[in-house]
Ligand SMILES: Nc1ncnc2c1ncn2[C@@H]1O[C@H](COP(=O)(O)OP(=O)(O)OP(=O)(O)O)[C@@H](O)[C@H]1O
C-alpha cells in the first residue's frame with residue numbers, strides 16, 4: 001500500500017467535498033450542543049460549589065454522594081439511561097432533554113469540583129473583610145470570592161470545557177446527529193475514511209484557539225508561582 | 227464621659243472546649259481611642275471580632291451605637307457598616323483596584339450609583355493620601371499603602387467606630403509611620419477607635435485609655451501613663467517590660 005492508496009482512503013478530497021454538506025450539518029449540531037451543555041454544566045457546577053460552602057452535615061453528605069455518583073457514572077451510560085431507560089418508568093424525554101439533563105448532571109459534577117477547589121483557594125479573610133463592610137454573604141460570594149475562585153482555576157475550567165465539547169459526540173446515541181456521527185455516516189456510505197479525517201480537522205480548528213489560550217494561561221500561572 | 231458608642235458587657239467566647247473570653251467588659255465613649263494590649267492568645271482579636279459579630283459571643287451583651295448586636299432581629303449587615311474594621315493582613319480584594327475596593331460596599335451596601343460611589347471613594351482615598359493610587363491594584367502597592375486603602379475602604383462607609391486589629395504588625399518598619407499618621411488624623415477628626423496594637427509610642431501619644439488583657443480577661447486598664455508608667459499588676463509589668471525590650 002503506497003502513498004496514493006493512503007491518500008485515496010484518508011485524504012480523498014472528492015469524497016470530502018461530497019460529504020461536506022452533512023459534515024456542516026453535524027458541525028452546526030455539535031456547536032448547538034456545546035452551547036447548550038457548557039452553560040448548563042457551569043450553572044450546575046456553580047450551584048454545587050456554592051452548596052459545598054454549607055458546612056451542615058445534612059447538606060454535605062448528600063452533596064458528596066451526588067458528586068461522586070455523577071462523576072463515577074460513565075456519561076454514555078447516564079445518557080442511555082435517561083433516554084431509553086426512563087420511558088420504562090413512564091417518563092419520556094425528548095433527545096435534547098435527555099442530553100440537557102445528562103450533561104447537567106455529569107458535567108455539572110466536574111465543574112462543581114473545580115469551582116469548589118477554586119472557592120477553597122480564596123483565603124477566608126476575603127469573606128470576612130467583605131462581610132465587615134456590610135455585604136451579605138451572597139454579595140461577598142458573588143463580588144469578592146467567586147471572581148477570585150474562577151481566576152484561580154481558570155485553566156481547569158477551560159480544559160474541562162474542551163473535554164465537554166468533545167464529549168458532545170455521545171449525543172448521537174440519542175439520535176442527535178452531531179459532527180462525528182455524520183462523519184461516520186459518510187464513511188459507511190462511501191467506504192472511505194476521509195470524512196472522519198475531515199471531521200478531525202474541523203474539531204482541531206474549532207478547539208485549537210482554546211488549547212492555545214489554555215497553555216498560555218498555564219504558563220502564566222507557572223510564572224506567577226515562581 | 228459622653229454617651230458610650232460601644233457597650234460590651236460580660237462577653238464570653240468559647241471555641242469548643244477552649245474558653246477564650248471570660249467575661250470582658252468594654253465601654254467606649256464617643257471620640258475615645260482605646261488601646262488593647264496583651265500577650266498572644268489572650269483573646270484580643272476575638273474580642274474585636276465579637277464587636278462586629280464576625281465572631282458570635284457565647285454569652286454577654288454588645289450594644290454599638292444603640293444597636294443590640296446580639297439581638298436576633300438586628301440586621302447585622304446594616305449594623306456592620308457603622309463599624310469599620312481594619313485587619314492585620316489588610317485583606318484587600320486583589321482583583322479590584324484601590325478605588326474598586328473602596329467603592330464595592332458603597333455601591334452594593336449603600337446602593338449608591340457608580341458616579342457617586344466613586345466620588346466618595348476618591349474622597350476616602352484622599353483622606354489616606356492615596357488619591358493618586360486609585361487605579362492601582364493591591365499587588366502594585368506597598369504594604370503600608372495597602373493598609374491605608376483598607377482604612378479608606380472602611381471609612382468610606384462613614385462608620386461610627388473603627389476597629390483595628392494589629393494594623394501595623396505585618397508592615398516593614400519604615401512603612402508603619404504612614405499608617406499610624408493616618409490613624410492619628412482619623413482620631414483628630416473625632417473617630418471613635420478601638421486599637422489592638424503594641425505600638426507603644428502611638429499609644430502614649432494618642433490613646434485615651436489602655437486595656438491590658440491576659441487569659442481572656444481585662445487584667446487592668448488606665449491611661450497610657452498609668453499602664454506603661456506604673457502598672458499595678460505583676461502580669462502587666464512583665465508584659466510591658468517585654469514589649470519595651472523588643
Ligand atoms: N476560630 C477559632 N477556633 C478555635 N480557636 C480559636 C479561634 N480563633 C481563636 N482561637 C483561639 O483563641 C485564643 C485567643 O485568640 P486571639 O486570636 O483572640 O488572641 P490574640 O490575643 O489576638 O493573639 P495574637 O496577639 O496572637 O493575635 C487562642 O488560643 C486561639 O488559638
Ligand SMILES: [Mg+2]
Pocket residue numbers: 270271272391
Ligand atoms: Mg490577634
